[in-house]
Amino acid sequence: MTDQDASAAAIATPAGIPAARPPRLTREQSRARTRERLLASAAVVFTREGYAGASIDRIAEEAGYSKGAMYSNFASKDELFFAMFDFYALGQANELCRRLDALDDPDALIAAVCDWADGMRHEPDLRLLVVDMARLARADAAVAARHTRMFDDEWHQVGSRLTKIFPGGVPPVPVLQLGALVMDIAYGNATQLHAGLTAGDLIGLALRALRDAYGARPAASARPGNA
Structure with a gap:
C-alpha cells in the first residue's frame, strides 16, 4: 500500500467511503473563535491574578497565541478586561433568563x-473583579x-422575568430594582468570606420576603413605575 493509499484508508469510514472533512472556517468565524x-x-x-497582576503576555500565553x-x-489591556467582563456577565444573565423563561x-x-x-461559582468568578471593573469605569466617563x-x-x-412570582405579575417595586437586587447579591463579595451562606x-x-409581604395586597396597591 502506498503512502497515498494509507492516508486515504485512514480517513475512510467503515463502509469504505471517505469521511467528509470539516468545512474550513471563514475569516470571520476564525476571528470570532480566536476572540x-x-x-x-x-x-x-484576571480571576487568578487580578487586574493589576495580569499581563497581556500572560493572557496570550494562556490562550496559546502571540501578543x-x-x-x-x-x-x-483595559479594552480586553471590559470585553471579558461584558462577555461573561451578559452570558450569565442570558442563562438565567433562559431558565426563567421555561418556568411559571x-x-x-x-x-x-x-x-x-450558587452555580456561578463554577464559572469564571467575576465577583473577584467587580471592584477592579468599577474603579476602571469611574476613571472613564464614556466607559461608565x-x-x-x-x-x-x-x-x-x-427583573421582568421575576414579575411572575407576584400575584397578577405585578411586583411591589420597579422591575429594574427587582433585577438589580438579584444581580447585586449574586455578584456581592460578602458570601465569599462567610462559609455559612451562599448568594442563593x-x-x-429576599424574593420570598417580597412575595410574602406583598402577596396578599391587591394589584392596584402595588408601587407605580414597574415598567
Whole structure:
C-alpha cells in the first residue's frame, strides 16, 4: 500500500467511503473563535491574578497565541478586561433568563434563581473583579455610561422575568430594582468570606420576603413605575 493509499484508508469510514472533512472556517468565524479563546484565557488570568497582576503576555500565553494576535483583537489591556467582563456577565444573565423563561410556578422560579446564583461559582468568578471593573469605569466617563446602560438592560431583563412570582405579575417595586437586587447579591463579595451562606440563600430570602409581604395586597396597591 502506498503512502497515498494509507492516508486515504485512514480517513475512510467503515463502509469504505471517505469521511467528509470539516468545512474550513471563514475569516470571520476564525476571528470570532480566536476572540472567544482570548476572552476565556483573560477570564482565567484576571480571576487568578487580578487586574493589576495580569499581563497581556500572560493572557496570550494562556490562550496559546502571540501578543500580536492579542492586539489584533483588543487595543489595550483595559479594552480586553471590559470585553471579558461584558462577555461573561451578559452570558450569565442570558442563562438565567433562559431558565426563567421555561418556568411559571413562583416557587420554581425562585429556586431556579437560587440555583443559578450558587452555580456561578463554577464559572469564571467575576465577583473577584467587580471592584477592579468599577474603579476602571469611574476613571472613564464614556466607559461608565456604557456599562450603566448595559447593567440597566441586564437588570430589566432579569427583573421582568421575576414579575411572575407576584400575584397578577405585578411586583411591589420597579422591575429594574427587582433585577438589580438579584444581580447585586449574586455578584456581592460578602458570601465569599462567610462559609455559612451562599448568594442563593440570600436571594431566596429576599424574593420570598417580597412575595410574602406583598402577596396578599391587591394589584392596584402595588408601587407605580414597574415598567
